[in-house]
Amino acid sequence: MPAPKPGAPVRGSSTGRPVMAALDLFGRRWNLRIVWELREDTLGFRALQQRCDGMSSSVLRQRLTELLDARVVEQQPDAAYRLTELGRGAYQALRPLMRWSGEWAAALAGEEDHR
Amino acid sequence: MPAPKPGAPVRGSSTGRPVMAALDLFGRRWNLRIVWELREDTLGFRALQQRCDGMSSSVLRQRLTELLDARVVEQQPDAAYRLTELGRGAYQALRPLMRWSGEWAAALAGEEDHR
DNA sequence: GCGCACCGCTTCGGAAACAGAATCGCCGTC
DNA sequence: GACGGCGATTCTGTTTCCGAAGCGGTGCGC
Structure with a gap:
């Protein structure tokens, strides 16, 4: 499973369009979350794992190599x-x-009200 | 696997914060892509499946129920x-x-150059 | 009425991704 | 030199995904 890169075919698209590579990269579980957690802190491996509610270390490593590669x-x-x-x-x-x-959240909560 | 909703605990976070629900929802494979493909067209089931490079119908249905629910x-x-x-x-x-x-894409291409 | 094509949707067996825990080598500290 | 914390790896079982086949329904030509 290679890390998606613009210009190369990715999972779900063979065109290599950058947007498709991005959709693949961020459509992988935890990748959005990792960027979010690193938004203003630099974190060690285990600290990052804690922040992500204890995601498995094997997958964290996998995701990090993808993000490093990207x-x-x-x-x-x-x-x-x-x-x-x-x-x-x-x-x-x-x-x-x-x-x-x-x-x-507000919209779903509002709809909850008048039901 | 329930569809993530703000206010409820989701995969990877028990706080129920809206942002975590969103990260879970869009961190699931194909969900970003589906929103992208529907951005300006209304599509039928099979048409949508084609757009997503032939993703499996079973998963498409699963994702659609999540997005409908959300x-x-x-x-x-x-x-x-x-x-x-x-x-x-x-x-x-x-x-x-x-x-x-x-x-x-531009940054990765540029770095490719001076290597 | 019958065959046919298309549709949304379901089912199912095999493949890939993920979870979770154990474990390694590597520093520092005591 | 035992200990604890660290990044990283390996392994096994579960979950998720893929891909193809097939379901019932609908519209159309005949």
Whole structure:
């Protein structure tokens, strides 16, 4: 299972269009979450695992190698992980989604009311 | 596997914070892609399946029930699927990510050059 | 009425991804 | 030199996904 990259065919699309590579990368479980958790902290392996409610270490390693490969995350000399410049851009791109989740919660709660 | 909803515990987080529910919902394979494909068309089941490079019908059905449940997608009387108001909001929230994928592609391509 | 094509949707066996725990080597500290 | 914490790896069992076949329903030509 190679890390998705723009320009190469990815799971679910053979065109290699960047957007498809991004959809594959972030459509893999935990990848969105990892970017989210690293948004303003640099975390070690185990600390990151804790933040993700104890996701399995094997999958965390797998995801980290994918994100490292995608230049979204980098590893410091002391082995802690943090977002690259590119990764911070991805987080910025994710922020509207976070804002949307608030509207989403409100809408579902409102609909709960008049039922 | 229940569809994630804000206010309820989800995979990877027990807090029920909306953002965690959103990260779970969109961190599931194909969900980002489905919203993307429905961004400006209303599509039938099989048409949608084609757009997603022939994803398996069983998983498509599973994802659609999740998205229907989350009020992100709705079904017309003629059974075709389209984004709800909420779903269009989600797509809008996703657009920066699409823009980012372009920068991402450029950055990776540039690094390819001086190597 | 009958065959046919298309549709949304379901079922099922095999393949791939994930979870979870045990374990390794590597530092520092005491 | 025993200990604890760390990143990382390996292994086994479960969950999820894939892919193909097939279901019932609907519309159409004949």
